[in-house]
Amino acid sequence: MVQARPLGRKRAGGLLAALALMGCAEAPLPQVKPAPRPVVMAEPAPVVAPETPASAAARAYYAEVQRGLLGQGLLRTDGGGPDTPYTDRMLADNFIRVALYDEYDRSATSTVQRQTTSALRRWQQPVRVGLRFGDSVSEQTRATDTARVGSYLQRLQGLTGHPIRLDDNRPNFWVYIVSEDERAALGPVLRAAMPSLTANDVSGITAMQRSTYCIVYAQSAGSSGVYTGAFAVIRAEHPDLLRLSCIHEEIAQGLGLPNDSPKARPSIFNDDEEFALLTTQDEMMLRILYNPALRPGMTEPEARPIVETLARRLMGGES
Incomplete structure (x- = not known):
């Protein structure tokens, strides 16, 4: 049996350059017709979806949260x-x-914030992080976030001695950076990635409260304590520091540090x-x-x- 549980919620193109070589000689040289240059087709940049009223309101709200x-x-x-x-x-x-x-104390119908005893959990297989962006996220922001996540994963690998890397082809730890409307539509993606999630778990993301900045779920095989998958969601509307803060906390919690403590x-x-x-x-x-x-x-x-x-x-x- 695979168990999935909420771990934590953070609150309150290319340039083509040509090089021409010039020389001189005593006698005229035969003219050689230059070979045609290959046509390089650049991949089209992702089309950024227009900002919706819900996303604009969230962006303004979290900017004020960070300032505060x-x-x-x-x-x-x-x-x-x-x-x-x-x-x-x-x-x-x-x-x-x-x-x-x-x-959190979790049941099939509710998730209550309450400290409960558990067992030690961590990964045994390599952690392969798949970073996914909603259409609302610009190409520049995607590049920045990808670099930050990649650098952070290298740091985590150095600390733990465990293989942790970005892997776009075979991820077992998904990180979605999405807007309000995109997050609300994540249900089918969530259920496909982590079939053991309950309807209550899915709604914890698709209907995420404003006081929750970001969230991560992880699943383990039975009571073994061995993680087999994780799914984190970060609001695309967050300003830079709040966004990076979510990246740090949710990925670290998804490695096996699921709780918060006021004494830490x-x-x-x-x-x-x-x-x-x-x-x-x-x-x-x-x-x-x-x-x-x-x-x-x-x-x-x-x-x-x-x-x-x-x-x-x-x-x-x-x-």
Whole structure:
């Protein structure tokens, strides 16, 4: 049996150049008719769909959200500093809460935000990310987002030691960047990619509330804790930093850090929005998650002694 569950929601062309060679000689040279130049057909740029009233309203709303958060000193991009110290004990406790608890209690008909115990989950097969854009997303934005996602995946692969890359042909982790109207029409795509999703799960995306900035679902085989697929949705209307923040959080959560904790600081796994991008503590949690000493399906009593040992090593000793 394949189980799918919501992991987390972030709230509140080419140029063709010709080179001519010129020379001189004492005697006239026979004239050679130049070969015809090959005709290079550039691929047409994607046609950008006109912005709808719903999308325009969302764009204005989230621009104001980002301005408000930045005005409060939130959405930090420094990864943490002297004002956000943490110890090996804090790191271990935060890992347990983020990796071994779920943020949502899910049934076939409802999804309630409530902390529930779970088991350790992560990928065993390579993670192949398929990045998809709605017609509303411009070519320039697509290029920027693709570069950012690719760079981020390289960073995640370095942290975890697990194969993670962009793969447009055989994705098992889909990331859709779509507008309001495009997201509302994602139902058939969602059901085809993750057949185990319930109608309630699908509506969690197609009818996503304004307070949810982005969302990711992941599926595992039975109770094994081994992820076999994931599907993330990010609003195309987000301004740059909020958009990048969603990329960081949803992909990291889809690797096996599904929960948020108010005690995790510095961390993106915290609903206070203090940090926009992956922090130093988040990097350590990813290193712990994919350490071979742990295995998918472990419960908290099984995992905690190992996690505490790994945290001490990462922090350089007892504290």
